[in-house]
Amino acid sequence: MGMPVSVEIVDATDTKIFKKVFDYFKSVDERFSPFKETSEVSRINNGNICKESLEMKEIFKLAEQTKRESNGYFDIFRKGKMDPSGIVKGWAIYRAAELISELGFQDFFIEAGGDIQTAGKKWKVGIRNPFKVSEIVKVLMVTDCGVATSGTYERGDHIYDPHTGLFPHEIASLTVIGRNILEADRFATAAFAMGRKGIEFIEKLKGFEGYMVDNEGIATMTSGFEKYV
Amino acid sequence: MLGGKKKKRRRGYFYISYNLINEKFKKIALSGIVVLAFVFYAIHEKNEGVTAVSNINTVIDTKQANGTSSNISQAGKFKDGQYISSVADAFFGPLQIKTTISNGNIIAIEFLQYPNDRSTSIEISNASLPVLRSEAIASQNAQVDIVSGATQTSEAFRQALQETLDKANL
Numbered sequence A: 001m002g003m004p005v006s007v008e009i010v011d012a013t014d015t016k017i018f019k020k021v022f023d024y025f026k027s028v029d030e031r032f033s034p035f036k037e038t039s040e041v042s043r044i045n046n047g048n049i050c051k052e053s054l055e056m057k058e059i060f061k062l063a064e065q066t067k068r069e070s071n072g073y074f075d076i077f078r079k080g081k082m083d084p085s086g087i088v089k090g091w092a093i094y095r096a097a098e099l100i101s102e103l104g105f106q107d108f109f110i111e112a113g114g115d116i117q118t119a120g121k122k123w124k125v126g127i128r129n130p131f132k133v134s135e136i137v138k139v140l141m142v143t144d145c146g147v148a149t150s151g152t153y154e155r156g157d158h159i160y161d162p163h164t165g166l167f168p169h170e171i172a173s174l175t176v177i178g179r180n181i182l183e184a185d186r187f188a189t190a191a192f193a194m195g196r197k198g199i200e201f202i203e204k205l206k207g208f209e210g211y212m213v214d215n216e217g218i219a220t221m222t223s224g225f226e227k228y229v
Numbered sequence B: 001m002l003g004g005k006k007k008k009r010r011r012g013y014f015y016i017s018y019n020l021i022n023e024k025f026k027k028i029a030l031s032g033i034v035v036l037a038f039v040f041y042a043i044h045e046k047n048e049g050v051t052a053v054s055n056i057n058t059v060i061d062t063k064q065a066n067g068t069s070s071n072i073s074q075a076g077k078f079k080d081g082q083y084i085s086s087v088a089d090a091f092f093g094p095l096q097i098k099t100t101i102s103n104g105n106i107i108a109i110e111f112l113q114y115p116n117d118r119s120t121s122i123e124i125s126n127a128s129l130p131v132l133r134s135e136a137i138a139s140q141n142a143q144v145d146i147v148s149g150a151t152q153t154s155e156a157f158r159q160a161l162q163e164t165l166d167k168a169n170l
Helices: A016-032 A040-045 A054-069 A085-102 A181-192 A195-204 B023-064 B152-168
Strands: A005-009 A108-112 A115-119 A123-129 A132-142 A146-151 A171-178 A209-214 A218-221 B081-084 B094-102 B105-113 B133-136 B146-148
Touching: A005 A016, A005 A085, A016 A040, A016 A054, A016 A085, A054 A085, A054 A181, A085 A108, A085 A115, A085 A146, A085 A181, A108 B146, A115 A123, A115 A181, A115 B146, A123 A146, A123 A171, A132 A171, A146 A181, A146 B146, A171 A181, A171 A195, A181 A195, A195 A209
Parallel strands: A123 B146
Antiparallel strands: A005 A108, A108 A115, A115 A146, A123 A132, A146 A171, A171 A209, A209 A218, A218 B133, B081 B094, B094 B105
């Protein structure tokens, strides 16, 4: 994945749990990084693998489900290669959160590459200005939520629309708040590929809210989004 | 030669004139043939069924008996006990079951391992969309715990990935 990971656990008394979490992310990176020749993703793409791991099978299953639910806008296969990054990040954060919960910790958050899972207490989450990284354009108060933002800092060249073979130019970022980061992330990725229609897709999903910023700096939000502000 | 029509006769064949058979008899004959066919089929199937079950019993005995002789009391029944399958690859994860036989019949099948099903159902509303609220984005002066956004680091990696895929030109 090659991205910074932040973990804050309110009731942690030593650093062991943090090591566990970071080791977990490292193992995910080893398996799923498309930049590592030895990763399972690279080996599959090079045709060098016979039997997928259980984790890869789980990712395939989630990808297939998301593809169906988004009418094909989410697709990990592109030009004959497989890139599951759009789903692995949220999935890994979700799994790491389970790991922390199972050890008895209640108030924490995990943030990786701009995607967040919170637990327990209320946490203040800012939405980054897609045009100015040092700025925040919205402040949210969330409890036990996943917050995922899909977007790009430059026009166009990011998430790929499998239907047209093009990259959508219409919007700069789309933030999705859901019951957990796994759900929020996969729908944020799918919805971003839909361009302006993405926010309508999120509106139709029960239990999810969204905040879309277009290329002109106008934000559109779903009807229940205000409850997080 | 006497007068009248010459009757056709084929040596070796029993020739029946179609017009001489009563319609009623024809129906009875047809029904009889159908019934006979079913009877033969049923007998055949019954024999097959008994043979198959005997084979299963033999297989179970071989696995469970540990060298002792078979003691199946009745033909066509399973041997009482609990049987655990090996772990099978069900594509989305491992699958293993335990079957419980009592009085020769299957009374329970239990999943010891099943594919990890993380599927969460989603509901999509079919109601028409309300008009969604819009606003111009504005910088907020507030301290936050965490920031959500497409980070430059992940963004750079995604673009680099796209570049490599384009170079591969697949």
